[in-house]
Amino acid sequence: MGEVTIPPDLTKRPPMVIDTVSTESRAETVRLLTEIEQRLRWLSSWMIHNANNIREKRDGLKVGGHQASCASMTAIMAALYFHALRPQDKVAVKPHAGPVLHAIHYLLDEQTREKMERFRGLGGVQSYPSRTKDSIPVDFSTGSVGLGVAITAFSSLVQDYLIAHGQLREEQSGRMIALMGDAELDEGNIYECLIEGYKHDLRNCWWIVDYNRQSLDATTADRMFRRFDDIFETCGWRVVTLKHGKLQRAAFQLPGGKALEDWIETCPNADFAALTYLGGAAWRERLMHDIGRKRGVAELLGSFDDAGLAQLMTNLGGHCIETLLDAFDSMDDERPTLLIAYTVKGYGLPLAGHKDNHSGMMNAGQIEGFRDALGIAPGEEWGKWSGLGDNLASALQAFVADSPIARKQAEHAAPTIPLPDRLPVPEGREQSTQAAFGKILHDLAKSDAPLADRLVTTAPDVTQTTNLGAFVNQRGLFRRQELADVFQRVKIPSAQKWAAHQAGQHIELGIAENNFFLALAALGLSAPHFGTRLMPVGTVYDPFIARGLDALNYGCYQDSRFLLVGTPSGITLAGEGGAHQSINTPLIGMGQPGLESFEPAFADEVALMMAFAFRHMQAADGASVYLRLTTRVIEQIARTDSAWEADALAGAYWLREPGPGAEAAIVYCGAVASEALEAWEALKGDIPGLGLLAVTSPDRLHRDWSAQRSARWTGKPGGQSHVARLLGQLSPTAGLVTVLDGSPAALSWLGGVRGHRVSPLGTDRFGQTGDLPDLYRTYRLDREAIIDAMAELFVGRD
Structure with missing residues (x-):
């Protein structure tokens, strides 16, 4: 599992003085969070199973989902959301743990069973957390690997900006938190962000790593772990590593425990994953072979049955509620923190540890066995607290309702900033x-x-x-x-x-x-x-x-x-x-x-x-x-009025109005306006009514045109698009020369609006150095190129 040292942040803190009431309260918190963690694992697994195996599959395609990636995160997210999070904190959730997030909001009565039943279906829960497409509160969309991590650092910078400008009070500041899989640490944008954060003295940012040491294709490299410590600590971050849970740490104090701890420290990631999948008997055989002759080891291993030994060996820090609570409670300052929580991918599921479990799913027998182990009756799979009994269910509901995150306010509706009627136009010919x-x-x-x-x-x-x-x-x-x-x-x-x-x-x-x-x-x-x-x-x-x-x-x-x-x-x-x-x-x-x-x-x-x-x-x-x-x-152009402005914002306006039924127009965009004007001046005597169309936004023109065309299928009122109205002033047989300093495809589609012939000019190959006359001539953006293109439109016509 790589070389690891326990961080001083957790081992050298002054001992806490805890009275009996606090101890009892802490124990109750741990008990309830453990139940919540198991419920999150079940609901996320069932949501994915339902979508892939029970819901009608009309197209024959795999729906997908990530049961194993969810299972490795459930303890972390239970402890974070129902204990550590404050209402002002914001979280970017690991994309593949999206179902866990929805399960959390289901327990908070902020998500519906109907949407969870439609996971990855139209109108249902999205594949990855989405601010705009999910109905639950989502602070940051995630899905594009690493970006959901890095944006939390910049959100923290924005928060500092607002505080410095008196637009947010310091006591209103929250932590910007990212939950990530360890494979996301391969993303270069994370390290670009890390450097920028150091420059700006980043604070109030937590990055929590689900360190399950498995990516989509393989187990991760053993030798990388210590490098993460080095990199982040160099950039001013505190690094907290949670490798062992409470059960493991207790075992290490027993005779033979030190040998067991040393073995775990040096066990390769791939071996640990394989033994996890094989189970208690395989753990026993391997451990007895490797360290069984060391003093106390055989007796220590013999004190556990196979199921207990498997539980001991997978009792990692990221699955231990008590260890997680201690870590979260210790990080009570504004220093940016990387928390590396060791986990097992697929923890608590039959898939745990298997190298193919990233996209793997439990079969019907396995999900039924999981359900039965939790005491959930068939048909009660979607119940929030099914199988737990009334007293425990009531305690859990009260605990969830009283958690700080349950008091989180809806997103703000910020006042509109007053704007001047117009922005001044800079002077200059x-x-x-x-x-x-x-x-x-x-x-x-x-x-x-x-x-x-x-x-x-x-x-x-x-x-x-x-x-x-x-x-x-x-x-x-x-x-x-x-x-x-x-x-x-x-x-x-x-x-x-x-x-x-x-x-x-x-x-x-x-x-x-x-x-x-x-x-x-x-x-x-x-x-x-x-x-x-x-x-x-x-x-x-x-x-x-x-x-x-x-x-x-x-x-x-x-x-x-x-x-x-x-x-x-x-x-x-x-x-x-x-x-x-x-x-x-x-x-x-x-x-x-x-x-x-x-x-x-x-x-x-x-x-x-x-x-x-x-x-x-x-x-x-x-x-x-x-x-x-x-x-x-x-x-610059001398304007006689402002009539052109509305058309310009719609995407185009006639800089030179065409004559009735004109047979041609020059259409330009951007920097080549001078060449288009010069060509228009040269051709207007030869082509009666020649128009000159200034395109200010190919984007808005095309979107408006597409919307008008699709109106016939959506049942919305149709009407004529802006570009159709403009080009309607030309003859149906007219030709268009389009020109811009960019891809000609940005304007060549105009021929499809009314069936006009188009001769498109633009750049479709890498440029080179030179002055403008040379480059415009070489890449056919100059006046002569426009004139030649217009001539081509009339070749063969009477």
Whole structure:
């Protein structure tokens, strides 16, 4: 089982003075939690068995579930939820222990039997805990390995931010807790998070490891255990290891016990798992062979029958309620803590220890034997306290109802932040969208608008190069401990005057996009988690959105609200080459649920879309927003009115209105607006009524069009989509030239709206360095390419 030392946190604490009443109360608590732990194991196992073996299976596919992964967690979760948790604490539950979480809320009368009977069925309990799709309280969605762990650290940072800004009282602070399987410790994002947490002096965070030493494919490497201690302790964490339960520790004090303890310490993980599965007789044979001749061992082993010996050998810290309570009660400060609880995968089930038990399930005979051992009568499987008798059932119900977690309040409904009617449009005849974004934020930072105080910006070490610098100069970096600017103190000139203090509103992160998106997700959950709404704005180099895409998807899945700014973008970032140029991010914006994406071309479009974002992030039916921006400076458009704005927010507007029944239109998006305008000027005399369509959001256009098409099957009122109305001004035989600095697929679908012919231009291969004229010519985004594409549409026509 690897080399292990008992942590000083548990062995060197001053002895507790406990009176008789407290001792009796503790014993009763242990007795009741032991019953609850067994009930959680049963209900989670039965839920999965019912879904796979009793419920009608119409498609013939395995429903799935993880009985063994649930069983290894039941004692940990019983002790945590019904003893250690306070109402203000928040928990990210190990994905495969989701059924245990639902069983807990079933005991709390917050989950229904009907939904548990539909586990992994439509409208029932989700496969993994989900904030948005489960009906029980879920603090953090989990399922994407490791992300549910790491987000708790960033949620703790958000809590500290709110406390420092006077928006949350210190006494209201809770612990952010992650329950994880040991295989999740292989995930790199956990260690990226660990480093970031150290930089920000992380506190009030517990990570509890179900250390069952089995992953999906194999038992875990023996030699890794001590490395976890080293890594976490180096980053300032306390590491508490619970290896032995009370029964084992008592046996170690008997004659022969030291030899038994030494044997356990050096037993390989795979051997321990196999012997657990084989049972008491196998344990006896192996132990007698290895250490039976040592003094006292034979007598010690002989004092247990086979069932008792199997119980002794699997009495690990993670299954011992008393050991868990002692550990949780000892961690009564704000220091981040890694608690490694040794467990047996499938503990208490016939599957215990088998290397294939990750997805394995009990057969009908085994589940019936489990039921009978608990005294549950056939037909009473879903009863909360079936088979326990009225007195014990009443005691358990009262205990559960009186637990601190039962007093947890519903998630907060944070007040809406008042917004200005419009955001000011930066002045300047020529501007880039990235610069306009920075100026708008800077203007807000200088204002006393309520929105300004709720803005929180963040970036993965690209604050300056994504135009957040002016905002940070004005509002400062967030640090719990003030940090002096040495350059400013010694009077070295610098454009960055970033004072670091508790009132700062920018959270600077290292170069790790997973951390960036997890920080945005945690900030975007401040309203439901803490009752205070923040307006998170995060900037990242557009191509590196893909690097953190799993974490972005994770944030959107739990309905976190933030403004993501991807900039610079496309091959328009000419001098940086293919490594820094983005191609498929428009498709990410179109395909990502919970994220509305825009690609403005002009400064007034940026102001319009930022104002929309701050409204949409607060709306009940809103979402996060993504702006794809560019560093390219272009000449701005003179507007005569604001009539274009509603269409722009819907996804597109006519920059140059087509004539009645026009036979062609140029359709552009983003940075190539100048080329599209130049081509329109060159062609308007040859193609009567030629239109120029500015697409500001392929995402919103496509979603609206898809919704209109699906209305015929949903029975909802149909009507015409926005893009169908716009393209309806063209002739049915018209042709479209679409162009953007990104994947041409983001616009080429427009031909399917009304059957128009399309000649799509865009980038579909890795870029290279160069200046814009060369790159636009090479990748066919320039005026000539648009003119040539238009000519192709008319070849062969009368």
